[in-house]
Amino acid sequence: MTADQQKKAAAIAALEYVKAGNKVGLGTGSTANHFIEALAEKARGGFDVECVATSRASFQLAQSLGLKMTTLEKQPHLDVTVDGADEFDANWQLIKGGGGALLVEKIVATSSRYMVVIADQSKKVNALGRFPLPVEVVPFGVNATSWKIDRALRILDLKGKQVLRLKDGKPFVTDSGNAIIDVTIGHIPDPRRLDNLLKSIPGVVDHGLFIDICGIVLMGTDDGVQTFRKA
Numbered sequence: 495m496t497a498d499q500q501k502k503a504a505a506i507a508a509l510e511y512v513k514a515g516n517k518v519g520l521g522t523g524s525t526a527n528h529f530i531e532a533l534a535e536k537a538r539g540g541f542d543v544e545c546v547a548t549s550r551a552s553f554q555l556a557q558s559l560g561l562k563m564t565t566l567e568k569q570p571h572l573d574v575t576v577d578g579a580d581e582f583d584a585n586w587q588l589i590k591g592g593g594g595a596l597l598v599e600k601i602v603a604t605s606s607r608y609m610v611v612i613a614d615q616s617k618k619v620n621a622l623g624r625f626p627l628p629v630e631v632v633p634f635g636v637n638a639t640s641w642k643i644d645r646a647l648r649i650l651d652l653k654g655k656q657v658l659r660l661k662d663g664k665p666f667v668t669d670s671g672n673a674i675i676d677v678t679i680g681h682i683p684d685p686r687r688l689d690n691l692l693k694s695i696p697g698v699v700d701h702g703l704f705i706d707i708c709g710i711v712l713m714g715t716d717d718g719v720q721t722f723r724k725a
């Protein structure tokens with residue numbers, strides 16, 4: 495199976511976690527797109543759900559496929575969010591934000607009774623940190639914020655190589671109007687502590703560590719979809 499086929503298999507398996515009448519958070523990215531397509535197909539058959547998207551791209555896709563859309567303002571409590579991830583570990587901790595949607599994804603996921611992550615098997619890691627950690631920052635004072643990120647890493651005896659994310663040669667702008675600094679760290683021994691330290695920096699809006707947010711991971715493999723579920 496290709497990685498994309500694994501993503502699709504996981505996305506289809508996630509349909510089982512959505513019940514008729516549910517308010518559903520729709521993730522962002524190539525894996526989440528498979529889920530949006532699968533859910534839209536089910537909805538065309540009369541399955542009634544209302545969805546909140548985590549990005550403009552997901553909103554457009556979902557709407558174009560006929561899914562009934564709402565907003566978190568109108569529906570602040572969702573039943574389930576289904577989203578992809580850049581990495582997940584054995585404790586259901588994640589790194590997300592490769593597509594730049596981490597802030598809204600985290601708001602939507604934490605407004606849901608539970609979050610289901612769908613992934614191909616390349617996303618499973620022994621320890622978080624192989625994927626550069628996306629940190630969403632306010633554009634004002636970005637160099638000062640970057641220095642404070644460095645200081646936070648040093649407190650944990652970590653070093654990180656920071657790169658301002660670009661798109662078409664210009665700073666990438668998130669749906670919320672912020673910039674992203676991608677921080678290559680390597681093995682993150684204490685993601686929870688890093689989460690707290692980064693969140694305490696003025697100028698950091700949020701970051702891609704999703705700690706204690708996800709309870710179920712569905713991973714596509716060559717032998718079918720494997721379920722990792724928190725007890």
Ligand SMILES: O=C[C@H](O)[C@H](O)[C@H](O)COP(=O)(O)O
Binds near residue numbers: 525577
């Ligand atoms: O910002 C983007 C999201 O966090 C994505 O869910 C994540 O990057 C995984 O994307 P993909 O499913 O395309 O690998």
